[in-house]
Amino acid sequence: MPGHDDDLSPWNDDPLVRALRGPGTSDELAGQDEFLAAFRAAQPTAPTPISAGRLRRAGRRLGGGGSAVVVVLALGAGAAAAAYTQSLPDPVQRAVHGVLGPVGVPAPEPTREEASRERGATPSATSGPGAPSTDSSPGLPVESPSDSPSSMPTRAPSETPSATPTETPTDSPTPTPTEAPAPVPSAVSLAGSSHRAGPDDQVPMVGNVSASDTSPVPGQEVALQQRVAGAWTSVASATSDEAGSVSVAAPTLARTSSFRLTVGDLTSTPWRVVLVPTLDVVSRPDSGSTAIAVSARGGRQGDRVELLRRRPGDDVLVARARLAADLTTTFRVASPNRRVAYVARLPRTRAHARARDAVVLRPLTPVAVSAAVPDSILGPQESVTVSGTVTADGGIVLPDRKVWLLLREAGGDWRRVGSATSDASGSVAIAVGPIERNVAVRLRVGRVRSTPVPLRLQPEWTTSVATSDASAVVSGTALGGNAGDIVLLRQVVGGRLVTVRQATLTAAGTVRFEVPVPEGRRDRYRVVLERTPQHLRTIAPVVVRPVG
């Protein structure tokens, strides 16, 4: 048994591992003879290979449903193997051939008399069958492939009745082949490649038409019939070949059906094919719930469909529904917060076998969060609301997600300044401000961050002019400015701005310029707080009038 495994050696004495590696039980080993027969049949000198279907039926042992199985089981496994080597008594061999002929069981050797009639030749003492030994694989013992008492042929091949002529024909007929009577069908058999078929499958079937002496009957028109609503209906036809065989394909199934072959008044044993629907389950998550759509090809309108939630060792029935006319149905479940598997089950009915499929629902995770502000330029006393939406794959909005507002100043790190929970539409709104300098804000949910949104500070000027006979003084206070910020006084001259003074803001945010008093005209100035990393540029117009 297994055991090269190094890393599993500590488990060699574990009760579970020992049980798993336990010796084969009698149930597991019950089909040995059939598999040996398959092996034997695959050898170059062996007869027609045995199909997987035959082994499958043998493997099942019970409930195979086909007449072939019944016969095989009735004979015993060893006898089935013996049938392939023609070592069964003739009546039994003939019966097995009648059913299993299509899958490789030969007919019994004709007796001397039968052979004589068929071949028109005079039998000789050396022309006895002896087939079993010559058909067996060379090198194998003559004994049955199994020494099981129930399955062992009790006679050596040379002792078969047909091999021992008991009488010599009294006449010496030398009929020509043209004088042989045309064989008349007396039996017809049918076997399919499977008892199960999907909605689109066509099950290949083979039949065999034989005469009363089991010889093949070629050239016979046979019809494949399907049982529909209690009546047999022809669905295909074919003509038997030289070996008496016919090959037909059953039509695709709308429901579980039985098929049979007919030749004149003869009918074969029905071959039942069970329709196996194809279940397809997909999930379509929404913001708060998930739709689980089930389609059942091969199902029927009105069929019950069950949805179960899968749990370790125990599936829990969650809901039931009926298939609609389009053979689909939809369940709606709450979107999970963790991985949950659901199983959709279509129970067996008279029209089809059961089917099932599973789907795994994973919690929706945010993949994006947006962030926007109505105006990104703020005055010294203004606040702003940052709004955004949390979404998952496919643009599905996610409610009940905690969203952080992050803020960063120039040269600093992102820090949390507020939070909120997304509403039913996945939206969130968080206020920020007033700000003292330029900043950037963004929203974050989990590890997902929005694009940064800049917020710019726009300082505000308060200016005044005091005029006397000798001079005029322009004063200003810049709210939002900082000590040391450069302030320019620019005069409008001939439609152009000319810088006439420069000063810096005081710690109180004030500035003062002394200018000449105009005579007979007004002088127009601009007080300009220059842009810095902390704020935008701000300009205030000032007019100095002449005295009087």
Place this chain on the structure above:
Amino acid sequence: MTDSAEEHELDATQRRERPDGDADLAPARPSGAAPTDVQLQDALDRARTGDEHGFALLWRTLHPPLLRYLTVRSPDAREDVASETWVQVVRDLPGFGGDVDEFRGWLFTIARNRAIDHGRTRVRRSTVPVAAPSEHVADPLTASAEDDAVARSSTEEAVRLVASLPVEQAEMVMLRVVAGLDVAVVARLVGKKPGTVRVAVHRALKELARDPRARALGKVV
């Protein structure tokens, strides 16, 4: 002469000395003595040349683990899949050139592919099917029918416990523990990294070892 060659020759000698000459074709029966790899290699070599005895030994050794694996992998159709697997093995065996380890990997690869083909890749979790009602009739020549029943029930319970694991993990456990495939082979088969397979199997065995039902197996195995 190497040890394995000596063992091989000894095995061949013992085979020649069997009085009835067909001991390998004895009726299938439970047996506690598993054949060695050398014996299996010899059986494989003989089966390749069409020797029925060799094939019988291979089948008796590998069919039970194959069925157990398929109980987890394809519970609805394990007999069908096993049959199709052996049919393909029988068909292609003459062209197979590997050793017995490679044969084991080949066998389970075929089984896995056939199970996938069967369209029933999902393992049922709530009801793990056990073998069909047995037609087994106690054979006085076999080991005690009671022993057989005990072994069968404990094996079925063990397989049932493994089947309660997540599907992928259960499959890896069966391929490693029951089929006896190497980590690399299992990893290639299930499309995982070797480390993933190793960790998954160990975690599964540890988890199962804590299950009182698994501990109870020790009382009957």
